[in-house]
Amino acid sequence: MKIGPVRVIVWGLGAMGRLMIPMVLADPELRLVGAVSRRAAGRTVDTAELAGLSSPTGVPASATLEEAVERAGGADVVLHGTSSFVREVVGEIEACLDHHLDVVTIAEEMAYPWAADPGLSDRLDQVARERGRTILGTGVNPGFVLDTLIVVLSCVTAHVEKVYASRINDLSPFGPTVMRTQGVGLAPDEFVRRVADGTVVGHIGFPQSIHLIARALGLELTRVEESRDPIVSSVRRTTPHVVVEPGFVAGCRHSARGFVGDRVVIELDHPQQVHPGLEGVETGDYIRLTGHPTIELRTGPEIPGGVATAAIAVNMVRPVASARPGLLTVLDLPLPRGSARRRAEVIAGG
């Protein structure tokens, strides 16, 4: 166990970096020592300015990890959030390992990277072990609602026959990129075309959640299927970025199924749309474990995506700093937990 605060570098100063930085600053057991953003190239600028925070952090942003580590005079863990995909983050994660840093990343595919790229995952695991460093992918989904929470709930059952879970959220607060990748505002036939050509992507992380659950419960899956269907609105739904007319698409109902032979053993459902309440749909997270006993659980409203992803990432910093080396998953770490020690006013000030 490390003595003293864990020294943290935040890599990526977008919406998630902006949420994570105040949480790190508020935590007496963490210390922000650096930040990395390409936008820092060629200038000297406080991290707060690039992250859109009102109070200066006193920590300059760096254009590269190397520069950040050098300025910090040493660090322990990188809180990483630059992209969703294993192939796009593997180089950055390896750079962290080369600097002898542990990594907590919110790249969705890294929650169980073997589901996306077993070869790259095994290589990352090997390099991490050689360097004596730890890598963890985390987030609210994948990483918590549709996997970790299900696994934990299963511990009070003697047998799990089937897992069903659904996360119903509201996309209304999000910007144009999310509207585009969820197909909001499209005609239904155009939605179908854009799913086919890959521009409507839906949720990133179903294979990760399904494989995490399967590994935890000892299920040997034979295949995983995903489907993306349009949620066609019967009313007018408007946000600052999109207008959905009746008969058009309010969002993407993305679902996934894990099979053992012909039997669906894990079924996850994630309908994402703007203003579900306009048609009487309540947001929330819902889990049903069919087995002995059958257990049902729900949250209401849904656990909020952005702040919860930032929080679980920050909460994983200390466990990762004292974990064994390797590319780990949430299944390998002690019971995850939050904190009552952070200064609430610092988090709120972000």
Added chain:
Amino acid sequence: MKIGPVRVIVWGLGAMGRLMIPMVLADPELRLVGAVSRRAAGRTVDTAELAGLSSPTGVPASATLEEAVERAGGADVVLHGTSSFVREVVGEIEACLDHHLDVVTIAEEMAYPWAADPGLSDRLDQVARERGRTILGTGVNPGFVLDTLIVVLSCVTAHVEKVYASRINDLSPFGPTVMRTQGVGLAPDEFVRRVADGTVVGHIGFPQSIHLIARALGLELTRVEESRDPIVSSVRRTTPHVVVEPGFVAGCRHSARGFVGDRVVIELDHPQQVHPGLEGVETGDYIRLTGHPTIELRTGPEIPGGVATAAIAVNMVRPVASARPGLLTVLDLPLPRGSARRRAEVIAGG
């Protein structure tokens, strides 16, 4: 990590042993090798007979642990369920350690034994370390609903300001002992007297749950308070063991509060009564974490007490068999999980 099935001895063949044994038999990664019950003294009897199971287990029950270990020719973990209190189980647990066995116990106070007896707990921890063995206390409550589930949920928050949780269940299926210890059927003034003289006890485990949560969240509690109030019925409620007339006590509303100074930071509520539905009270488990963000979760109906306690104990056998030595809590172990590998028909047959 141990190779091959973990060899299990079940100590205690009451209602909980009866539930655990079929779960062990159903699990390809566990092997039942012995059972201990004083009722086996002086006779040769299959474990199934003493546990009230219909199919023989092929494993004889033993009157003492020593006899069970000798008959088994070695074992790994004892699944222990004979009493609720640290002082009553410490001798039996030390006997397990002396035989180089790990222990998973459902004694309520053992979920966080320091809350009941710090001296005995430290001694158990020391002996366990010396013997290279692991001890864990677990169960549904304490052990899951009002602590583990709360802790896990906190991991998607940046800050926890206050914890509130309530477990509302139905005592109707239980026998005369539970009716007596919960004060069911008494006049309200008699209930108050029996709380005072200790014959109405309510729930066992609040200090354990509160200290587990506090330790996980980094709260330094200054005191823990408990209160036991009568749930006075306005209707007639009957079970095979008790009749509650209007104006009499249907159960015990037991609650507990953890303080930091004058501030209640953890509040747990567990009203236990017969037939709550007769007055429109729905059973269920409910958690609210006030903080950033605030999160609310509920199960419905409540996670069933008996089978869930047996299940979590059986699910903890493998993690405990490969854990570090010492007296541990759920906070020290990897993410708890169930299994989809057990033979459902064997569990159902129990």
